[in-house]
Amino acid sequence: QRMQARIKEQDEVLQMRLAQKASEYTEKEEETLKQLEAQMQEKLTAARKQHEHALLNQTGIDERANEERVALLQKEKASMEGQLEEIRNQHEIKIQQLQQEKEAEFKMKEQLAVQQLEAEMSQKL
16 A cells, blocks of 8 residues: 555656646747747838838839939920920011012002003003
8 A cells, every 4th residue: 555655646746747847848838939929020020111111112213213204204395395486486487478578569569550550641641
């Protein structure tokens, strides 16, 4: 009976040690898991920040490209406006020339008509 009591006592001690070891192992495992979770969270946060930074950089690049396109289009517009103004000026000059030619032609015809009338009048007299 003593032997059985002693075996039982040793068994209980071993059971307690086993439970303690299992508890310690579980605590270590939980701590390791917490550390891994923290590391993963840090990596995820870093990746998000990097992604946001990349997006901001891309946005900045896109904005600069758009600004360059706008500047180029504004130069083209100014050039076209200059060409249009030159065409208008040439058109205005052409209109003035045509008006002067018409006036000169009208004066010539008027003078011819006056001369013909004068010639007819002097023949009648």
